[in-house]
Amino acid sequence: MADEPIKRQTATERRSKNKTANPFSTTSASQRRTQKRLTEGKTPAASGHSTAHISQEQVAYLLEHPTREVSTEEMQKEYGFVLTDIRNMFMVAGGLILLEIILALVLPK
Numbered sequence: 137m138a139d140e141p142i143k144r145q146t147a148t149e150r151r152s153k154n155k156t157a158n159p160f161s162t163t164s165a166s167q168r169r170t171q172k173r174l175t176e177g178k179t180p181a182a183s184g185h186s187t188a189h190i191s192q193e194q195v196a197y198l199l200e201h202p203t204r205e206v207s208t209e210e211m212q213k214e215y216g217f218v219l220t221d222i223r224n225m226f227m228v229a230g231g232l233i234l235l236e237i238i239l240a241l242v243l244p245k
Contacts, residue, residue, distance in 0.1 A: 163171075
């Protein structure tokens with residue numbers, strides 16, 4: 137009996153014995169999204185994935201004209217935040233380069 141190795145518990149076994157593993161009953165974001173979809177009655181087909189059949193003429197037209205014309209106003213409305221983000225990135229990069237130059241001049245060699 138003394139020569140038998142001690143069997144270690146697997147993580148699943150330890151979790152099943154530990155009833156206080158999640159004392160606050162928290163849920164992950166994916167669990168919350170799934171629960172929200174279920175309570176709203178949304179299914180993958182109802183959430184934007186079209187299962188309707190289209191005619192051969194529509195398929196042919198879409199294959200011939202794969203892109204849609206988008207006006208400048210629509211682009212600015214949809215992607216206006218991009219210019220702000222790029223400006224902010226340039227400001228951060230410029231500040232870091234300036235800080236690097238100042239540190240190179242101030243710190244002893």
